[in-house]
Amino acid sequence: MAEANDLVQAFDNKIHAEEKIEPKDWMPAGYRKNLIRQMSQHAHSEVIGMQPEGNWLTRAPTLERKSVLLAKIQDEAGHGLYLYSATETLGITREEIVQALHDGHAKYASIFNYPSLTWADIGTIGWIVDGAAIVNQVALQRTSYGPYARAMVRICKEESFHQRQGYESVAVLARGSAQQKAMAQDALNRWWWPALMMFGPHDADSAHSAQSMLWKIKRKSNDELRQSFVDQTVPQAEIIGLEIPDPDLKWNEQRQHYDFGEIDWDEFKQVINGNGLCNRERLAQHKQAHANGAWVRAAVAAYVKGKTGESGE
Amino acid sequence: MGDEKLNNQIAEYALRLGDDALVFGQRLCEWCADAPTLEEDIAISNVGLDYLGRARMALQYAGKTLGRTEDELAFLRDSGEFRNLLLVELPRGDFAFSMVRQYLLDEFELLFFAQLCKSKDDTLGAIAAKTVKEVRYHQRRSANWMQRLGLGTQESQARTQAAIDQLWGYMPELFEMDELEASLLQAGIAVDRVELHSKWLDIVSAQFASANLQVPESDWQVVGGRKGVHTEHLGHMLGEMQFLQRAYPGLEW
Amino acid sequence: MSELSPLFEVFLRGRRGLDHIHVGSLHAHDAGQALEYARDTYIRRSEGVSIWVVESKDIHASQESDVASFYDPMDDKAYRHATHYTLPDGVDNM
Numbered sequence: 001m002a003e004a005n006d007l008v009q010a011f012d013n014k015i016h017a018e019e020k021i022e023p024k025d026w027m028p029a030g031y032r033k034n035l036i037r038q039m040s041q042h043a044h045s046e047v048i049g050m051q052p053e054g055n056w057l058t059r060a061p062t063l064e065r066k067s068v069l070l071a072k073i074q075d076e077a078g079h080g081l082y083l084y085s086a087t088e089t090l091g092i093t094r095e096e097i098v099q100a101l102h103d104g105h106a107k108y109a110s111i112f113n114y115p116s117l118t119w120a121d122i123g124t125i126g127w128i129v130d131g132a133a134i135v136n137q138v139a140l141q142r143t144s145y146g147p148y149a150r151a152m153v154r155i156c157k158e159e160s161f162h163q164r165q166g167y168e169s170v171a172v173l174a175r176g177s178a179q180q181k182a183m184a185q186d187a188l189n190r191w192w193w194p195a196l197m198m199f200g201p202h203d204a205d206s207a208h209s210a211q212s213m214l215w216k217i218k219r220k221s222n223d224e225l226r227q228s229f230v231d232q233t234v235p236q237a238e239i240i241g242l243e244i245p246d247p248d249l250k251w252n253e254q255r256q257h258y259d260f261g262e263i264d265w266d267e268f269k270q271v272i273n274g275n276g277l278c279n280r281e282r283l284a285q286h287k288q289a290h291a292n293g294a295w296v297r298a299a300v301a302a303y304v305k306g307k308t309g310e311s312g313e
Numbered sequence: 314m315g316d317e318k319l320n321n322q323i324a325e326y327a328l329r330l331g332d333d334a335l336v337f338g339q340r341l342c343e344w345c346a347d348a349p350t351l352e353e354d355i356a357i358s359n360v361g362l363d364y365l366g367r368a369r370m371a372l373q374y375a376g377k378t379l380g381r382t383e384d385e386l387a388f389l390r391d392s393g394e395f396r397n398l399l400l401v402e403l404p405r406g407d408f409a410f411s412m413v414r415q416y417l418l419d420e421f422e423l424l425f426f427a428q429l430c431k432s433k434d435d436t437l438g439a440i441a442a443k444t445v446k447e448v449r450y451h452q453r454r455s456a457n458w459m460q461r462l463g464l465g466t467q468e469s470q471a472r473t474q475a476a477i478d479q480l481w482g483y484m485p486e487l488f489e490m491d492e493l494e495a496s497l498l499q500a501g502i503a504v505d506r507v508e509l510h511s512k513w514l515d516i517v518s519a520q521f522a523s524a525n526l527q528v529p530e531s532d533w534q535v536v537g538g539r540k541g542v543h544t545e546h547l548g549h550m551l552g553e554m555q556f557l558q559r560a561y562p563g564l565e566w
Numbered sequence: 567m568s569e570l571s572p573l574f575e576v577f578l579r580g581r582r583g584l585d586h587i588h589v590g591s592l593h594a595h596d597a598g599q600a601l602e603y604a605r606d607t608y609i610r611r612s613e614g615v616s617i618w619v620v621e622s623k624d625i626h627a628s629q630e631s632d633v634a635s636f637y638d639p640m641d642d643k644a645y646r647h648a649t650h651y652t653l654p655d656g657v658d659n660m
Contacts, residue, residue, distance in 0.1 A: 024627055024628075047346075047351065050345060050346040050354075051346050054345040054346045057342045057345050058339060058342050058343060058553050058554060059553055059554065059556050059557060060557075061384075061388070061557035061558055061566035062384045062388075062566050063335070063365060063368065063369050063372070063383055063384060063387055064369070065566060066342070066365060067362060067365045067366065067369070070342060070345070070358055070361055070362055070365065071358075071362060071610075073345055073346070073358065074354075074355055074358035074359070074362070074610065075610070077346075077351055077354050077355045077358070078355055078607050078608075078610060080351055081351050081352065081355065081590075081592060081607055082590050084351070085573075085590045085591040085592060086590070088573060088591065093570075094573075094593055095570060119557055119566070151590070154589070154590075158611070169566075172565060172566060173566075176564055176565060176566075177561070177564055179561060180561070180564060285346065285347075286346075289346065289347045289348065289349075292347070292349070292407070292408075293348065293349025293350060293353075293408065294349075295466070295468050295469060295472070296349035296350075296353075296408050296462075296469065297349055297350065297571070298465070298466055298468075298469070299461055299462055299465025299466045299468070299469030300461045300465060300571070300595045300599075301465075301570070301571065301595060302465045302466045302469075303460065303461040303462075303464050303465040303595070304595040304596050306464060307464075307596075350571075350593065352592055352593060352594065352603040352606070352607065353603075355603070355606045355607050356602065356603060356606045358606075359606045359610075450605075453602075454602055457598065457599070457602070461595075
């Protein structure tokens with residue numbers, strides 16, 4: 001018992017001293033479980049997030065935009081891979097992580113259950129959705145689990161291009177024809193609130209937040225992060241002449257922050273619980289691709305087995 | 314031969330190379346979020362990016378003479394004006410089909426662009442030099458896949474052999490010379506496709522033989538892409554690819 | 567038939583003259599495929615000039631319980647670090 005207490009004490013000391021926890025270190029079961037939940041959800045979000053963007057890859061309006069979009073989606077796949085690898089250091093396999101997604105036990109960011117309906121959605125996803133993700137990820141670079149923090153550093157470095165290309169692409173539409181500008185405004189109208197929801201429930205209502213903050217898995221609260229996102233994004237919209245779809249939005253001189261309207265939490269719950277436009281398609285597509293690839297993966301496994309068998313003789 | 318005539322011929326040649334790369338790149342885009350593993354998804358995207366990059370270089374070059382931008386060429390021509398090989402416009406099929414097509418093309422491109430590096434046309438030579446480096450990597454990857462699929466399971470072998478059989482009749486077009494290319498060959502600008510055939514066949518045959526795969530004995534062949542006579546698939550691809558530029562003409566994106 | 571592929575750890579040399587540094591991992595069926603995937607995944611922006619891959623199971627790591635015997639003996643050798651030595655005023659860098 002004394003020994004177990006020592007382990008807990010050593011762990012707590014490391015957390016307190018801002019030292020990273022590394023894979024082979026002892027960690028409380030709850031810490032490990034919490035990390036697996038958050039990291040795998042993060043990884044799945046990167047991978048499922050490829051779908052709404054991939055939806056416009058074959059319809060991108062110029063060859064340069066097509067190349068940029070392909071490179072960006074490839075980055076998302078890479079980020080998913082970094083995060084799956086980092087999660088695997090916690091003693092769970094990729095197969096188990098993916099299986100949990102297919103079984104519905106693991107989640108992904110609910111925002112990807114919204115459809116990408118026009119080309120403007122692609123720029124808006126880069127600007128707003130990636131923008132929100134970056135605010136979250138910048139904070140996570142200081143997360144207490146070493147492999148997660150290092151993956152975040154790598155990801156943040158790459159993500160800045162994602163947000164910029166998105167913003168630039170929306171800016172071109174905003175100064176384009178009336179139809180293009182309307183397209184850009186419409187996309188912002190549809191993605192703004194879901195982006196605010198990405199930060200999760202209010203701190204008071206967040207199931208995992210308190211413990212995650214104590215363990216320094218999360219470094220800033222949902223509401224703090226949401227506020228930073230609003231503060232940085234509102235002026236960006238003004239500069240390109242688009243309107244944030246929130247009548248309650250206004251600068252609060254006293255707080256030195258923007259005040260903004262209440263999120264429709266009912267919609268949030270509806271979409272999380274499966275009533276978004278794309279919930280079933282996103283998961284079905286992932287399962288289908290996985291199932292379609294089964295014979296390929298089996299072939300490679302058999303090939304390697306045959307080859308190593310031969311050399312062993 | 315007058316300069317203007319020669320320039321037009323070079324532009325047409327560049328257009329062919331550009332269309333091959335563009336149409337194939339577009340097909341590779343269709344694998345996005347649909348590959349057998351996440352690692353393979355990333356790999357296919359890398360190859361796709363190389364093709365899109367090559368398409369842009371070639372179309373920009375063609376467009377200089379033709380007075381059109383790369384995007385006008387990509388998004389505002391109908392299928393009859395596209396000059397790509399039929400091979401690259403076929404629907405992507407399953408992973409075996411896509412990978413066999415990739416392999417057959419890679420072995421061809423490795424030989425083709427090595428020759429085009431020596432072109433008297435500097436721009437084509439430069440495009441070829443860059444392409445050779447990329448294709449070397451593509452070929453290594455697709456050749457490895459021929460081994461894995463051919464020597465993997467019964468199912469993978471069968472799917473791969475079926476893909477070879479389905480694709481074989483589209484290969485002769487890669488080695489066909491017409492008046493334009495013959496004339497550019499004379500000028501030291503184009504590659505002699507005919508000359509590449511036997512070498513290509515030797516390489517591919519050896520690869521297949523070592524991977525439990527057969528070179529088909531079929532004698533069917535389909536051609537027409539260089540003249541703008543395409544399969545029905547290209548029109549659908551263009552309908553999708555060109556949607557925005559057609560629905561909202563003349564805008565900046 | 568199992569489709570499971572082993573995990574490989576990836577190390578990159580950023581440029582000539584630097585050490586290989588661990589950057590992450592990936593799944594592949596053999597070392598050759600691991601190298602290909604590492605190239606596609608970890609040097610998308612020319613982050614490296616050389617890649618090492620090694621199967622994760624082949625890495626032997628020191629254990630938490632060994633920490634004391636592994637590292638503590640090194641802790642008392644401050645004289646091995648340049649900062650241990652005070653430089654006279656006027657000598658800024660050494």
